[in-house]
Amino acid sequence: MTLKRICVYCGSNPGARPEYRAAAVALGTTILDRGLELVYGGASVGLMGVIADTVIGGGGKVIGVIPHRLKPEVAHLGLTELHEVGSMHERKKMMLDLADGMIAMPGGFGTFEEIFEAVTWGQLRLHHKPCGMLNSCGYFDLLLAFLDHAVDERFIRREHRANLLASADPADLLDRMDSWLPPDVEKWWQES
Numbered sequence: 001m002t003l004k005r006i007c008v009y010c011g012s013n014p015g016a017r018p019e020y021r022a023a024a025v026a027l028g029t030t031i032l033d034r035g036l037e038l039v040y041g042g043a044s045v046g047l048m049g050v051i052a053d054t055v056i057g058g059g060g061k062v063i064g065v066i067p068h069r070l071k072p073e074v075a076h077l078g079l080t081e082l083h084e085v086g087s088m089h090e091r092k093k094m095m096l097d098l099a100d101g102m103i104a105m106p107g108g109f110g111t112f113e114e115i116f117e118a119v120t121w122g123q124l125r126l127h128h129k130p131c132g133m134l135n136s137c138g139y140f141d142l143l144l145a146f147l148d149h150a151v152d153e154r155f156i157r158r159e160h161r162a163n164l165l166a167s168a169d170p171a172d173l174l175d176r177m178d179s180w181l182p183p184d185v186e187k188w189w190q191e192s
Contacts (some may be wrong), residue, residue, distance in 0.1 A: 001187060003061070003130075003178050007039040007099035008029055010047040011115040013105035016120065020106050021050050023136035023170075027105065028054025030170040039099045042066030042083075042089065044076035047105055052076050087103045101130040101177045106139040115164075122182065130177035131166040140166060161181035163166045 014021055028051045031038055038055045039047055042064025052138055053064050056078055062080045066074075075082060085091050092114055096102065104115035117132045133140045144166055150156040165180065167173040 003036060003100045003174065005099045006141055006174070007029060007095045007102045007118075008051055009041070009102065009107060009111045010051065010105035011111060012041075012043055012048055013108070014044040014046050014050070015106055017137055019137050020047060020139075022106060023056050023134060024050040025053060026058075027103070027134055027170040029058065030174060031055055032060045034057040034172075037061040038062065039063045039065070039095050039156075041095070042076060042079065043046075043070070043074040045074050045152065049076060051105075052079065055188075063098060065091045065098070067091055074181065083105065096121070096129070099129065101132070103132045103134055103173065103177075104140075105134045108110050112143075119160075119164050121165050128182045130165060130180035131163060132167070132173045132177050133139075134170060135166045135168045135175055139167075153192040157185060159185045 005041045010024065022049045038051065038060065040052060043049060051090050052062050058124055062078045064076055064079045065083045065085060068084050068086060071084060083094060085094060096118055102115060103109050115131060121127055122129065122131060146159055147156065151161045162184065165173060165176045167176065
């Protein structure tokens with residue numbers, strides 16, 4: 001797969017550590033260095049604003065997707081493109097459709113929901129795009145361990161667990177996403 005546009009899901013808050021902001025700058029810089037475009041939620045606040053500002057500041061293309069009701073509060077007005085949609089569901093669908101791969105950075109409920117929906121849609125073969133987590137400061141360690149537990153308990157197939165790549169290094173994560181191939185396995189277990 002050739003990645004041209006990366007969708008990044010991340011916090012609308014900056015988080016407790018300066019390293020999260022540094023990770024957003026590092027990912028934005030890596031996106032620029034590779035000539036990729038950024039797709040994200042269209043906000044000017046938190047890590048969302050940091051990664052958008054990084055890519056814009058380097059002369060890159062940034063495409064935002066934001067629901068109408070959030071635009072007056074938090075919309076980033078300096079984007080290459082800003083799409084307004086009617087709902088959060090439309091936002092997630094458009095972001096996924098515009099991108100060739102999805103990355104979650106540290107964030108809250110919205111970030112979790114966005115990346116898990118993208119992974120689920122891939123598992124159901126609604127798309128064939130790589131999904132990853134930029135695991136800054138070990139932010140996702142417990143979540144990734146829980147996913148391994150779900151594999152052990154036979155609620156997630158090992159092949160599908162492998163659909164969610166993780167790395168603390170933006171370049172490594174993008175390399176792994178670029179070489180990723182979707183598994184050829186059914187979602188459902190056969191009773192034994």
